[in-house]
Amino acid sequence: MEPDRIVVDVxxxxxxxxxxxxxVAACGCGASVAVVDEYGQPGGQIWKRPRGTDxxxxxxxxxxxxxxxxxxxxxxxTAVWGVRxxxxxxxxxxxxxxxxxxxxxxxxxxxAYDRPVAFPGWTLPGVVTAGAAxxxxxxxxxxxxxxxxxxxxxxxxxxxxxxxxxRGAEIVAVAEATRRREWVRAGPRMLRHPxxxxxxxxxxxxxxxxxxxxxxxxVGADGDGRVESVTLARADGAWRPQAATERxxxxxxxxxxxxxxxxxxxxxALGCAVDGAAVVHDERMRTTVPHVLVAGEVAGVGGAELAxxxxxxxxxxxxxxxxxxxxxxxxxxxAHFADVLADLFGPRPGxxxxxxxxxxxxxxxxxxxxxxxxxIAAGARTLGALKVATRCGQGPCQGRICxxxxxxxxxxxxxALFGPRPPLRPISLETLVEAQADA
Numbered sequence: 180m181e182p183d184r185i186v187v188d189v190x191x192x193x194x195x196x197x198x199x200x201x202x203v204a205a206c207g208c209g210a211s212v213a214v215v216d217e218y219g220q221p222g223g224q225i226w227k228r229p230r231g232t233d234x235x236x237x238x239x240x241x242x243x244x245x246x247x248x249x250x251x252x253x254x255x256x257t258a259v260w261g262v263r264x265x266x267x268x269x270x271x272x273x274x275x276x277x278x279x280x281x282x283x284x285x286x287x288x289x290x291a292y293d294r295p296v297a298f299p300g301w302t303l304p305g306v307v308t309a310g311a312a313x314x315x316x317x318x319x320x321x322x323x324x325x326x327x328x329x330x331x332x333x334x335x336x337x338x339x340x341x342x343x344x345x346r347g348a349e350i351v352a353v354a355e356a357t358r359r360r361e362w363v364r365a366g367p368r369m370l371r372h373p374x375x376x377x378x379x380x381x382x383x384x385x386x387x388x389x390x391x392x393x394x395x396x397x398v399g400a401d402g403d404g405r406v407e408s409v410t411l412a413r414a415d416g417a418w419r420p421q422a423a424t425e426r427x428x429x430x431x432x433x434x435x436x437x438x439x440x441x442x443x444x445x446x447x448a449l450g451c452a453v454d455g456a457a458v459v460h461d462e463r464m465r466t467t468v469p470h471v472l473v474a475g476e477v478a479g480v481g482g483a484e485l486a487x488x489x490x491x492x493x494x495x496x497x498x499x500x501x502x503x504x505x506x507x508x509x510x511x512x513x514a515h516f517a518d519v520l521a522d523l524f525g526p527r528p529g530x531x532x533x534x535x536x537x538x539x540x541x542x543x544x545x546x547x548x549x550x551x552x553x554x555i556a557a558g559a560r561t562l563g564a565l566k567v568a569t570r571c572g573q574g575p576c577q578g579r580i581c582x583x584x585x586x587x588x589x590x591x592x593x594x595a596l597f598g599p600r601p602p603l604r605p606i607s608l609e610t611l612v613e614a615q616a617d618a
Contacts, residue, residue, distance in 0.1 A: 183270070183278030185252070187211040189497045190268060190280045192259050192445060193288035195223020196239075196483045197475025197490035199246050201286045204494025206249035213252045213280055215259055215270060217604070221246055223290055224310060225483050227318050242487070254280075260610070261601035262448045266470065269614055271606040277613035284470045284497035287446045287458070288490060291439035291476035294526065295580045297540055298533040300400030300409075301435075309339040309436030316346045324432025328409050330354035330397045331436030332418075333524035334375075337382035339434060340389065350389050351428050354411050356418050356437070357523060358394035365523045372516045396420055398533060400433055409433050418529030438526055440583070441477045447599045456583075462510075463502060464493040472497050481517030488513055531587045540588075541581040543574020551588055560591040572597040575605065 189205045191198045194216035202214045214221070222228060226239040235243070246253070254270065261269035263279060270278040293308030300306065307323050309331060315321045322343065328351045329340045340350050369376055396414045400406045410427045412420035441457050451466040452459045457479040464472045474493040475486035488510035492502040534540070536549040546569045554568040562585060565571055571585050572578035578585075578597035586596075602611070 183276065185213050185254075185278065185280045187213045187252070187280065187282050189213075189284045189286060189494070190215070190282035191251075191286045191288060191494075192268070193223065193290055193475070193477075194218070194221035194246075194253065194255075195225060195288060195290050195475060195486065196242065197290075197477075197486035197493070198223070198286070198288035199242050200487045200490025201288060201472075201474050201494035201497065202251040203242070203245045203249045204491045205286075205498040206251050206494075208495060208498035208500040210498040212249070213254060213282070214246070215254045215257050215268070215280065217256065217258045217273075219255050221253065221255075224314060227314060254278075258604040258606065259445055260604045260606045261614075262445075265449065265468070269601070271602075271604075271610035271614075275607040275609035275613075277610045277617065279617070284472065285449065286464075286472045286474055286490075286493045286497050287449070287451075287466075287477055288474045288486075288493070289442040289445055289477050291441045291480050292579065293436065294438045294440050295584065296397075296435055296437045296530050296533070297538055297584050298397055298399055299535055299538050300402070300406065302539050302542060303400055303402050303406045304404070305402070305406035305430075305432045306400050307432065307434055309335060309434040310439075312432070312434040313339045313342050316342045320346065322346050322348050322432070323434065324406075324430065325349060326351055326430045327432040327434060328352050328354065328411075328428055328430050329434045329436065330356075330395070330409075330411065331438070332356040333436065333438065333520060334379055334382075335436050337379070337386060339436060341382060341385050343434070344386070344389075348432075350386075351430055352390035352392055352411075353386070354392045354395040354397070356394070356396050356414055356527075358414075358416070361416075361523060365519060368515075368519045371512075372519075375516060395426075396529065396533070397433070397435065398425065406430060406433055414529060416527075418527040419532060420529070437530060438524060439476060439480045440579075441480060442579075443477055443596075444577070444579070444599045444603045446471065446473060446477060447596070448601070448603060453596070462492075462507065463496045464489055465496060479517065480521075481513060482520075485510065485513035485517050531584070540584045541569070541571035541574065541578075543576055543580070544570040544572075546571045546581075548588075551585065555588070555590060560589065562586045562589050562597070565589060566597060577603075 188210035413424035
């Protein structure tokens with residue numbers, strides 16, 4: 180089968196809020212645009228809906244319709260799994276068809292995924308991330324369990340608990356790692372964002388009567404074959420559990436939400452520099468590679484409002500136009516709110532200290548804390564050396580889950596990421612064979 184070959188002015192990878200806004204803006208400037216997304220409909224995780232339905236917020240519906248009218252070509256159910264050269268992306272469809280997209284400019288809007296937190300029992304069936312639980316509930320009308328405890332930090336806990344309860348789950352408790360007094364101290368900075376405060380108050384009102392525990396973290400999950408109970412403890416300001424404060428709850432599912440990590444694999448494969456967990460960029464969303472731009476969570480986690488503004492800016496820039504000053508101001512306002520959330524809910528040292536020696540850190544290769552510590556004692560000092568010694572990061576996820584957990588234990592600081600390698604996303608052998616034949 181002959182691979183699909185597409186040539187456009189602008190390729191947008193990701194059809195969440197950032198990618199949709201980028202495509203609409205670039206098309207509005209006269210550029211030809213292709214948008215690639217692994218899901219069957221635009222909207223990304225935040226606007227995800229059951230296939231074939233239009234059950235999304237009004238803002239999402241307006242943007243998705245604007246994408247339909249823009250003239251952009253949407254390649255749904257399609258993954259970008261590699262890079263042939265600096266302007267050519269390798270794609271594969273859900274049905275195994277290979278393809279390429281060659282573009283003058285590339286907008287990487289690949290979003291983010293839930294930050295993994297390792298603790299005893301986190302690999303038990305029924306222990307899932309909150310994003311996964313919400314996605315199952317929203318898109319598939321499936322619950323991970325019926326008695327669910329939601330734990331983590333930040334405002335994402337509330338919509339997840341609400342979504343699960345709407346589907347019939349009993350929310351045993353919502354455990355927030357930050358303490359109430361920390362929220363109070365952040366209050367003056369929050370006053371610049373009254374709409375966000377109203378959203379939070381509305382969710383709290385919907386969850387009235389549900390147990391809400393301030394200043395608690397997960398310390399372990401137990402069960403025979405799947406999770407049956409979860410233990411929380413009071414946390415100090417660094418999110419370290421306090422002795423003799425444990426509480427155990429009977430559950431059949433646990434959803435954890437300790438923030439997000441940007442999906443930066445494609446940007447790194449294209450040669451873009453990163454700073455911490457996000458891709459380096461300027462105010463016009465240009466990266467260190469001149470024709471590659473970023474938008475949304477890959478540029479730093481900040482929510483839909485920031486993603487939309489950044490997407491518009493990236494789309495204008497990719498099409499060779501100057502972003503509107505009003506859009507730049509909107510981005511700065513949204514970025515301020517993201518900074519407030521990062522300061523209040525960003526991960527703290529205690530999360531990395533929840534493991535015991537038997538806790539698995541690399542799930543793909545089944546590498547435990549004890550095995551990593553043994554490799555360190557034998558002389559492995561860096562993340563790369565630990566990868567060679569233990570195989571951590573060599574599995575299918577390429578370290579997306581374990582890299583930051585393993586890097587935190589490495590004696591010598593350095594790159595906290597394993598090197599990206601194709602395929603960046605899971606693809607069929609048929610796709611790989613077609614792509615090789617076309618190389």
